[in-house]
Amino acid sequence: MRSKWTPVLPILLLLLPIAAQAQAPGVYAITGATVHPANGPDIVNGTVLIRDGLIEAVGANVAIPPDAAVIDAKGAHVYPGLIDAQTSLGFPSARPQTRRRGGGGQRGAQQEQLPETSPAYIAMRNVNLTDDDIDAARGIGVTTIVTAPAFGIFNGQSAVLNLGTGTAEERVIKSPAAMQISFNPRPAWTFPDSLMGVIAYIRQTMLDAQWYSSARAVYDKNPTVGPRPETSESLEAMQPVIAKNLPVVFVADGELMIRRAQKIASEFGLRYIISGGRQGYRFADDLKAANVPVLVSVKWPIAPTSKEDREEQPLRVIRDRQLAPTTPSVFVKSGVTFALVSGAGKTGDFIPGIRKAMDNGLSADDALKATTIWPARIFGVDRQLGSLEHGKIANVVVSDKPIFDKEAKITREFVDGREVRLPSPDKKAGESAPSAVDGTWRLTVRSSQGDVAVTVTLHNENGALTGTFSGDKGSGDIRNGSFDGTTVEFTVAVKGQSETESSDWVFHGTLDGTSMSGSVTTSLGTVQFTGSKGR
Amino acid sequence: MKQIAERRAQIAGFTIALCLGFAAFAQNVTVIRDATILTITHGKIEHGSVVMRGGKIVAVGLDAQVSVPSGATVIDGAGKYVTPGIIDTHSHTSVDGSVNEISLPNSGAVRIGDVLTNEDVNVYRQLAGGTTTALVLHGSANSIGGQSQIVKWKYGRPLSEWFIPDAPRTIKFALGENPKSSNFRPPPGIPAQYPATRMGVEEVIRKSFLDAKDYMAKWDEYDARKKRGENPIPPRRDLMLDVMADILRGKVDVHSHCYRTDEILMLLNLSDELGFKVRELHHVLEGYKVAREIAAHGVGGGTFIDWWGFKAEAYDAIPYNVAMMENAGVVTVVNSDSDELARRLNLDAAKAIKYGGLSEDEALKLCTINGAKLLRLDHRLGSIEVGKDADLVIWTGHPFSTYSRVETTFIEGDVYFDRTKDLAMRAELAKEKRDRLKKEADEEGKNKKGKKEPANG
Numbered sequence: 008m009r010s011k012w013t014p015v016l017p018i019l020l021l022l023l024p025i026a027a028q029a030q031a032p033g034v035y036a037i038t039g040a041t042v043h044p045a046n047g048p049d050i051v052n053g054t055v056l057i058r059d060g061l062i063e064a065v066g067a068n069v070a071i072p073p074d075a076a077v078i079d080a081k082g083a084h085v086y087p088g089l090i091d092a093q094t095s096l097g098f099p100s101a102r103p104q105t106r107r108r109g110g111g112g113q114r115g116a117q118q119e120q121l122p123e124t125s126p127a128y129i130a131m132r133n134v135n136l137t138d139d140d141i142d143a144a145r146g147i148g149v150t151t152i153v154t155a156p157a158f159g160i161f162n163g164q165s166a167v168l169n170l171g172t173g174t175a176e177e178r179v180i181k182s183p184a185a186m187q188i189s190f191n192p193r194p195a196w197t198f199p200d201s202l203m204g205v206i207a208y209i210r211q212t213m214l215d216a217q218w219y220s221s222a223r224a225v226y227d228k229n230p231t232v233g234p235r236p237e238t239s240e241s242l243e244a245m246q247p248v249i250a251k252n253l254p255v256v257f258v259a260d261g262e263l264m265i266r267r268a269q270k271i272a273s274e275f276g277l278r279y280i281i282s283g284g285r286q287g288y289r290f291a292d293d294l295k296a297a298n299v300p301v302l303v304s305v306k307w308p309i310a311p312t313s314k315e316d317r318e319e320q321p322l323r324v325i326r327d328r329q330l331a332p333t334t335p336s337v338f339v340k341s342g343v344t345f346a347l348v349s350g351a352g353k354t355g356d357f358i359p360g361i362r363k364a365m366d367n368g369l370s371a372d373d374a375l376k377a378t379t380i381w382p383a384r385i386f387g388v389d390r391q392l393g394s395l396e397h398g399k400i401a402n403v404v405v406s407d408k409p410i411f412d413k414e415a416k417i418t419r420e421f422v423d424g425r426e427v428r429l430p431s432p433d434k435k436a437g438e439s440a441p442s443a444v445d446g447t448w449r450l451t452v453r454s455s456q457g458d459v460a461v462t463v464t465l466h467n468e469n470g471a472l473t474g475t476f477s478g479d480k481g482s483g484d485i486r487n488g489s490f491d492g493t494t495v496e497f498t499v500a501v502k503g504q505s506e507t508e509s510s511d512w513v514f515h516g517t518l519d520g521t522s523m524s525g526s527v528t529t530s531l532g533t534v535q536f537t538g539s540k541g542r
Numbered sequence: 543m544k545q546i547a548e549r550r551a552q553i554a555g556f557t558i559a560l561c562l563g564f565a566a567f568a569q570n571v572t573v574i575r576d577a578t579i580l581t582i583t584h585g586k587i588e589h590g591s592v593v594m595r596g597g598k599i600v601a602v603g604l605d606a607q608v609s610v611p612s613g614a615t616v617i618d619g620a621g622k623y624v625t626p627g628i629i630d631t632h633s634h635t636s637v638d639g640s641v642n643e644i645s646l647p648n649s650g651a652v653r654i655g656d657v658l659t660n661e662d663v664n665v666y667r668q669l670a671g672g673t674t675t676a677l678v679l680h681g682s683a684n685s686i687g688g689q690s691q692i693v694k695w696k697y698g699r700p701l702s703e704w705f706i707p708d709a710p711r712t713i714k715f716a717l718g719e720n721p722k723s724s725n726f727r728p729p730p731g732i733p734a735q736y737p738a739t740r741m742g743v744e745e746v747i748r749k750s751f752l753d754a755k756d757y758m759a760k761w762d763e764y765d766a767r768k769k770r771g772e773n774p775i776p777p778r779r780d781l782m783l784d785v786m787a788d789i790l791r792g793k794v795d796v797h798s799h800c801y802r803t804d805e806i807l808m809l810l811n812l813s814d815e816l817g818f819k820v821r822e823l824h825h826v827l828e829g830y831k832v833a834r835e836i837a838a839h840g841v842g843g844g845t846f847i848d849w850w851g852f853k854a855e856a857y858d859a860i861p862y863n864v865a866m867m868e869n870a871g872v873v874t875v876v877n878s879d880s881d882e883l884a885r886r887l888n889l890d891a892a893k894a895i896k897y898g899g900l901s902e903d904e905a906l907k908l909c910t911i912n913g914a915k916l917l918r919l920d921h922r923l924g925s926i927e928v929g930k931d932a933d934l935v936i937w938t939g940h941p942f943s944t945y946s947r948v949e950t951t952f953i954e955g956d957v958y959f960d961r962t963k964d965l966a967m968r969a970e971l972a973k974e975k976r977d978r979l980k981k982e983a984d985e986e987g988k989n990k991k992g993k994k995e996p997a998n999g
Contacts, residue, residue, distance in 0.1 A: 195644060196732045202639035203652040203680075203688060207781055211651060214779045222775045233775050263638060263659055266701075270656075310982055317982070322975045323661065329978055500640045502881070510683065510724075511640050 032060040032424035036071045037405060039081035045379040046394035055085050057401040060424035065395045078419060080405050086375065087395050088150025088402030088422065089410075091357060092382035093256070093282045093302045093348035095157040096144070097134035099470065126212070127244040128163030130155045131182035134175055141170050142430035143354040148410050150402040150422045151180065151392060153382075155187040157258075157351065157471070160205055161212070162187040164244070165256065167386055169402065171422035180400075184386050185280060186248045189258040190267070194487050195498060195511040195528065206267060213275045216245035254278040260304070262286040269297060280385060283350060286327065287334040291341035300385040301343060303377075304350025305360025307332050311464055311475075313447055313541060319477070335377060336368030346382035347374065351468065361411055374411055400424075442467040444490045444518055450538030452512070452527050461499070462541075465490075472497055480512075493518050495525070571595045571611050572955060574936060577619025582626060582911050582925035585903070592624060594932035597954035602926050617950070623940055625906070626926050627674025627933035627953065629913030630884045631797070631844050632824050632877035634679060636662040636693070642681035643688055644724055647736055647746045650713060651781035652688035654678050658701055664881040665697045669959040671885030672935035672948045675706075675913070675923055679824075682716035682799040683724035685737065685746040689713050689785060690797060692917055694933070694953050710918045712821070713785060715798035717743055717805035718855050744808050751816040754786030795821035795918070801855040803828045810839050822916045824877060826867075827859035833870035842916040843867045844877040847893045864908065865898020875913045892942035902942070 035057040042053035044065055054069040055062065071077060134154060144152060155165035164183030171178055190205050199208045219242035226235055247253035257268035260283035272279040282302040287294060294301060308328040311317050317325070338345045347364065349357040361374050369377075383393025391400050401424035408415040420427050444467050452459040461478040463485060472488025472495070481502035488497035495516040514536065516525030521540040526533050572594045579590035579602065591608035593601035601608050610616060634641045638659040643649040658678065668676075674695055680688035692709040721743050737743050760777045767774045788794040796813075800806050800823050813820050822842040823829065827850055829836060829843045836843060845867070850859030868874040876891050878884035891908040894900045900908075914924025922931045932955040939946035951959040 192639065193645075196735070198645035199643060199652075200640070200645050201643040201652065201657075203654060203657040204643035204645070204649065206656040207643075207649075207651040207653065207688075211781050214781070218776065218778045222778075225773055225775045229773065232773065236775060263661075263701075267656060314983075317979060321663070322971055322978070325975060325978045325982075329981070502634075510642055510644065510681070 032057075032401070033426075034058045034072065034075045035078060035421065035424075035426070036069070036075040037078045037080050037085055037403065037419070038071070039079055040083045040085045040405065042085045042395060043087075043375060043410075044395040045087050045375050046396060053085070055395055055403055057403060057421060057424050060401055062395055062397060062399050062401045062403070064397060078405070080419070082407075083418060084406045084409055085395070086148065086404045086406065086410050087379045087393060087399075088404050088420070089148045089378045090151040090153070090346070090382040090392065091144065091149045091349050091354070091378070092153045092346045092386065093258075093304065093350045094152045094154045094354075096140045096152055096154050096354070097136040098130070098154065098156040099158075125159075125163065125241045125244070126161045126186060126248070127240040128156070128161070129166075129183065130163055131166040131168075131175065131179055133163075134166065134168065136168075136170075136175070136178075140354070142428070144170050145420055145422075145427060146417060146430040147354065147358050148404040148406060148417050148420070149354070149357070150404065150420065153184055153348075153386060155185075155256075157189065158191065160189060160191055160193075160199075160208060161241075162189055162258075164253075167388055169400070169422050171427060172425060180391060181386065181388055183247075183253055185254045185256040186245075187256045187258065187282075188268075190264060192486055192498075195513045200511065206271070209271055210274070212241075212245065213249065213271070213277075215239075216242050216249045217275075219243070220246055220249065248277065249275065251276065251278045254280050256280045256282050256302070258282045260285050262289050265294075269299070282348065284345070285331040285334055287343065287345075288330050288337040291334075291337045291343050294338075295341045295343045298344075301338065301345045302348045302350070302382070302385070303334055303338070303345050303364075304352065305332075305347050305364060306350050306352030306356060307360060307363055311447065316447060316462070316464070316477075332363045332367040335364040335373070339369065339373050344381065344385065345377060346385055347377040348382070351473070353468065358411060358415075362413065365411060371409065371411060442490070443492075443520075444472065444495055447541040448523060448538050449541055450514075450523070450536050452534060452536040454527075454529070454534050461536075463497070463499070465495070465497070487513075490518075495523060501529075570955070571614040572617065572932075572952070573608075573610050573614045574617045574619045574624055574934070575610070576605055577622045577624045577936070578940075579624045579926055580906060580941070581927065582903075582906055583927060584925075590624075592926060592932075592934065594934070594952065594955040597932055597956075599926060599928055599930050599932050599934075602928060617936070619936060621938075622949065623937040623946070624926065625672065625888075625935050625937065625941055626910050626924055626930075627935055627951065628672045628887050628909045629875070629917065629924060630668070630673050630676040630878045630887060630909075631822060631875050631913045631916055632679060632879045633676035633884055634681065634879070635664045635668065635676065635881050635884060636660070636678060640681075641679075642683035642724070644681075644683040645735075647684055647721070648686040648750050648782055648786075649680070649684050649688050650686050650750070650785045652680065653691070654680055654688055655691035655705070658691065658693065658704065660697065660699070660701045660704065664884075665695045666959070667881070668884045669695050669697055669951045670948055670961070670964075672888060672937070672941070672951055673884050674933040674935070674951060674953050674958075675917070675919070676884070677712060677797065677917060679712075679797060680714040682714070682720040685716060685721045685743045686750055686786075687714035687716055689794070692919070695958065696953055696956075697958055706919065706922075708919075708922075711788070711794045712797055713789065713794050715747065715796055715809070715820075717798060717800040717809060718802060719853060720799065721746075740805055740808070743805070744812065747809075747812060748816065750782075750786050751790065751818065754783050754790060757783040758787050758790070789818050790816075792819065795819075797822045797824055799824045801825055801827050802858075803831045806832055807835060810835060810841070813839065821918075822875075825856075825879070827856055827863060829872065830860060830863045830866040831858075833867045833872055836867065837871035842873040842875065842912070844875045844913075844916065846879070846883075847876055847890045847897065849883075861893065861897035864894045865900050868894070868900060868904060868908075869898070873912050873915050874908060875916060876908045888941040889944060895942070905942070 037055045042050040050067050053067050056064040056069050151169050153165050153167050155162045165185050165187050166182040167180040167184045168178040192200050192205050199205045222236040255277050259265045259268045265281050280300045284301040284303045380393035383389035401421050403421040405419040406415050406417050444465050447464045450461045459479050463476040465472050465474040467490050472490050474485050476499045485497040498511050498513045501512050513528040516523045524537040527536050575591045576589050579587040589605050591605050636658050638657045643652045677692050679690040690712040693704040696704050820841045822844050824844045826843045826845050845863050848861045850856045876887050887909040891905045894905045911924035914920040934952045936950040937946045949961050
């Protein structure tokens with residue numbers, strides 16, 4: 008446990024004099040509100056006393072000390088700050104546009120060849136939270152996030168951060184929180200460019216990490232044994248993972264992907280957490296049996312906008328879309344440890360997503376736990392965070408209505424015992440605004456065998472495109488999507504009559520109002536495409 | 543457009559059908575009585591019975607000779623035909639994501655078994671065509687592709703149940719145009735990748751095996767030093783070299799995509815030179831020209847009966863290829879390489895009677911026992927014999943007639959497709975779909991209203 012602080016401590020010590028100059032946390036008494044402590048029953052007309060950054064007392068009969076600034080919150084509701092345990096806040100959402108071949112032959116599977124991210128990437132050191140990021144989160148009552156980049160395969164070591172004032176280092180609650188791994192194939196022609204390649208890559212990296220520790224151990228014991236093994240930052244960073252000291256967060260949404268993650272975890276004896284998990288309703292009992300915590304993304308699947316597209320979808324997809332939001336309530340029944348997270352969604356979609364889970368059977372009480380004490384437990388910070396009780400970090404939120412209500416407004420907020428700025432009402436995080444590329448596009452690819460129709464539905468999230476495709480060449484999710492305002496890029500896995508025609512098609516297009524054109528790179532060469540946006 | 547509309551309707555129908563699944567999955571005893579049983583290995587039995595219990599065939603013979611166990615489910619097979627489940631040794635169905643890890647000349651480290659999905663509707667459609675077992679292969683973009691996976695199409699069941707416990711491990715090789723050209727025009731910024739010629743393909747394969755031999759020697763040396771009581775630094779395990787070494791050890795079967803004579807002979811010579819075995823040559827459209835050489839190497843051939851001309855290396859194909867290879871002693875099968883063709887491999891097998899004059903029995907083997915042999919599973923698959931897996935198909939007529947349809951498909955005694963039940967459940971599933979879409983539309987309408995109100999107020 009001590010080792011996790013080693014890299015942080017010297018930095019913190021250096022910053023100590025600066026921190027001391029910042030506004031000292033004060034003494035506050037929030038009175039008259041309904042207090043929802045998250046670890047016990049609600050307290051009507053309760054008081055929450057904050058002192059020196061920590062919660063001093065919570066209850067119905069708390070004596071208010073003379074030095075406390077009293078905040079009359081009559082009629083309001085007080086909560087522990089919400090924890091959003093899966094975000095990529097503070098990181099660009101699209102992968103940097105570097106393209107490099109994976110190298111040939113046997114060295115192809117080595118981890119050094121992934122330029123974007125690696126196990127050695129430390130989120131705490133690189134996170135760049137903007138005021139907008141922080142305001143948006145605070146505006147809905149989120150005071151703590153877990154964050155790591157979303158691109159790449161080994162996304163790096165995530166961090167638990169308080170969204171308080173001060174420097175990034177002062178915000179750190181825990182780093183590393185977990186090693187985050189995503190099943191993201193890389194662009195075509197770059198290892199690994201397929202899902203099976205990604206799995207092989209993860210497996211090889213785990214093997215390499217095991218080899219690294221055994222080779223080092225032998226060499227350290229007897230340096231004359233032979234040439235010294237190479238030093239690798241990435242494999243060094245993997246050591247706490249294979250020693251089970253650091254959990255892996257596998258970003259895996261559907262049942263199949265979760266089972267793939269579980270297979271890897273059991274192969275290498277990893278401690279792990281699943282993030283995504285929207286198909287968890289299908290096999291909650293298995294997840295319970297495996298005793299694996301799940302960070303359930305409340306970015307629920309959405310129906311295509313056009314009625315025709317909806318009707319064309321198989322029942323399986325429609326059914327899944329409607330049942331996904333039952334996952335949290337099914338988890339409560341099955342006893343699966345879980346948290347609700349915004350995941351790949353925008354901060355502004357977090358509370359509406361939670362509401363949808365509540366519409367599908369999750370109680371308000373469990374929704375609160377799933378965004379406070381449960382994520383705190385999953386990341387091992389429940390002694391500091393997650394509930395309103397004596398000695399915990401004073402992350403406290405005052406809401407004029409029950410916090411998950413549609414009309415609720417956060418009126419006061421404390422992080423680390425300091426009152427923080429809230430976004431002005433007009434800046435309050437809205438639900439995601441559509442971007443120019445959002446929508447359904449009907450594309451025609453001029454392939455060597457004639458025109459091929461492909462319909463893609465695209466959704467832009469800060470430059471990263473997600474969505475689906477369908478048409479003459481099969482259907483599925485798009486991959487590696489990006490959008491920079493004019494240039495669109497995404498990959499689809501097409502299926503042909505024969506395997507010889509089956510491969511990835513990489514679209515590089517330019518947007519011009521409601522039309523799009525560009526090239527498609529296929530395994531058999533590059534062809535052109537044009538298309539326009541549907542209704 | 544009409545075609546598309548029809549296909550959509552088809553897709554909708556089938557998609558709906560798959561959602562409920564049929565299998566009862568009890569260890570029930572099922573008997574098919576009074577059917578024409580095409581045993582494959584022991585001829586045709588008219589008015590015959592097959593008894594399935596515990597997933598196996600426990601009795602087969604004339605009705606008079608086979609007693610019906612008490613409590614058995616009895617299916618009247620009068621006028622119907624029963625065959626073993628059809629085996630497709632060249633499938634790409636049910637792969638999640640790309641079938642090619644295209645980036646490396648040797649992507650042997652990747653495994654198709656890692657990325658199968660049990661939600662591909664094509665699996666259900668293939669069950670409706672009597673196909674029960676498949677070798678799901680990596681694509682042909684690389685000289686040495688990924689490890690492939692033998693599965694039974696147990697649609698509706700967890701993937702773990704699709705794997706056959708004693709099935710051999712397999713790997714895909716590919717020769718000719720695909721591996722040499724898959725990479726020759728990559729997108730801007732990515733350099734073209736070796737190999738670009740057939741010579742290069744050969745060299746990639748040779749080099750991979752030579753590297754594997756070095757790798758094996760390193761491990762042997764390590765083991766020897768360990769035995770001597772030393773504590774040496776272990777070699778690094780490499781998933782790609784692991785599988786190459788296992789090919790050399792005979793633990794992984796090579797299934798190679800190929801078309802032309804020169805590359806076929808190249809691979810056979812290479813296997814002699816380096817000491818590995820090729821299990822099956824796939825496509826092998828020019829196999830008839832070198833059938834003796836293929837047979838002499840004990841290699842099987844999986845081909846299309848009348849599908850050619852789709853690229854330069856596929857121009858010298860003839861429909862007699864199947865019969866000529868089979869007659870030369872090559873264990874030959876008809877392959878699908880296609881979600882669609884895999885639904886009617888029985889008809890492709892039938893064409894070998896017209897083209898090349900195989901007997902009915904010989905032709906039946908092309909999609910049953912021969913495939914089982916090439917997958918090294920003929921001890922449990924490919925024919926109707928006591929002790930083998932109860933993977934059976936009931937047809938409305940002889941499977942070589944275009945008018946025949948599959949009525950019921952069993953895998954290990956459980957029903958995975960049943961035409962009557964399929965038709966019966968369609969209405970119910972269509973209703974569920976309508977209801978669910980309506981629910982969504984209603985909610986959307988409500989939300990729209992809800993959103994407008996504050997603006998008006």
